[in-house]
Amino acid sequence: MSYYQPPGQGYGGYSAPPPQSPPPNHLVWAILTTILCCLPGGVVSIVYAAQVNSKWSAGDYQGAMKASKNAKTWAIVSAVVGLVGSAIYLVAMFALNSNSSSY
Template sequence: MNATAPLPPASGTVPNYLIWSIVVTVLAFFMCCVSCLSFPAIATGIVAIVFANKVNTLLNQGDLVAARQASKNAKIWAWVTTGILIAATLFSIIWLAFVGVDGYMEQIQQFQQQVESAS
């Protein structure tokens, strides 16, 4: 076999978790409007997307072992993102329960006033 010949695609099914990674990253992006705790979820979601994207590329290169490792990493980072997103959501719900919507709106107005006075 010639060393420069491309390898045939690896056989077997390796999940890439791309859809899951994208969904939780997009949800984290929208959640950042409510809670700053979701910013880490955006970062970990991007990492999950990168690993998920590698899976098919590695399979096409014939590297089944690396594709499985990328799949495992994508799954781990998707779970981390999901966990952070759940924690941020629970924190936001608990915070709104104690502060209330009126207190939340007051804080937003104070923030707007600070931004306007700074510019």
């Protein structure tokens, strides 16, 4: 006689205890990049950051780790896009001001 055991669950159908504490959700970083840098990428980062703790509490440890990684990645992308965009804007404004002052 064989019993089916779902993957990721211990003996008797109970889930295994979490391997460690929940991963960082990067919510503060996600909010700051949304406000200061890049709105679309920051919003995606906030969505992933909000999923980390709920997935961890539900026992979806791999999902929580993946959501944490995605939140961090999108926060980095947002920060880089915001900084590059700001640099391009400043260079363009400097170029326009230097051309108009020569007349």
